Amino acid sequence: MNYNRILLKLSGEILAGNNESVIDTNILKYFANEIRSIFDLGIEIAIVIGGGNIYRGAQSTSDEDKIGRIDGDYMGMLATVINSLALKDSFEAAGIPTRVMSALNINEIVEPFVQKKALRHLSKGRVVIFCGGTGHPYFSTDTAAALRSAEIDADILLKGTKVDGVFDSDPELNVDAKKYDSLSYSDVLKDNLKVMDLSAITLCKENGIPINVFNFKVPGTLKKILMGEYKGTKIGDD
Secondary structure (H helix, E strand, C coil): CCCCCEEEEEEEHHHHCCCCCCCHHHHHHHHHHHHHHCCCCEEEEEEEEEECCCCCCHHHHHCCCCCHHHHHHHHHHHHHCCCCCCHHHHHHHHCCCEEEEEEECCCCCEEEEHHHEEEHHHCCEEEEEEEEECCCCCCHHHHHEEEEEEHHCCCEEEEEECCEEEEEECCCCCCCCCCECEEEHHHHHHHHCCEEEEEEHHHHHCCCEEEEEEEECCCCCHHHHHHHCCCCCCEEEE
C-alpha cells in the first residue's frame, strides 16, 4: 500500500450523471462502491466535493443577470453541503461510517470543521467529508481540498475527473491531445495548466503534498492508484 491517508477531490458535476437530474442516485451508489473498495483496505479517507451540479460560485451570465461574486461563492459553498449530505447517506447505506464537517457554521446539519476532531474521526475509521469550501468567498473547492490536505497531513491529494489525467489540450475535443504521466508543481504553474487553481497548486507545493489526477468514472481506478497499479498524472516535486 502506497498511502495511509488520502484526500479525494471530486467534481460536483459528476453527481449529475448523464441525465438532467441534479443528483443521480445511480452515481451516488457508484461513488459508494468505489469508496468501499478502498475503505476495506484500511485507508483513512477524506473527501472534498464541488457543487457545480447545483451552482458554481464563479459562474457568470450577462451583467444584468449576474449574481455578485460574494453571494455566488456562498451559494456554491452551500451546494457542496447538499452534495456532501447526499454522499454521506449513500456511504452509510453501504456500511461506511461517515462524518460531514463544514467550514460554514451550520451546526444543526453538519459538524463544524475542527482539525483535531477531523483527525480523530479518521483514526477511528470514519470517512470524513469536508464541505463549505474554505468558509470564505474567492476560494474554490480545489483550494479547500489543498488546504484540508495540509491540515490533516494527507499522503496525497487525488483529483477525480472525467479524463485519464492531465493533457496538453482538451482530449474530448482533440484526439491527438498528449497525456502527461508526470509534472512538477512548477510545470503546472509556469504553463498555467488547467489542473487545479493556482492557489491550490501553490499550497500543495509549499506543503509537499503530491497530486494525482485520474479518471474517477472508470470503475476500480481509484483502488489501482492506491495499490500502485495505475498512475494517472502525478504532480509533485520540481
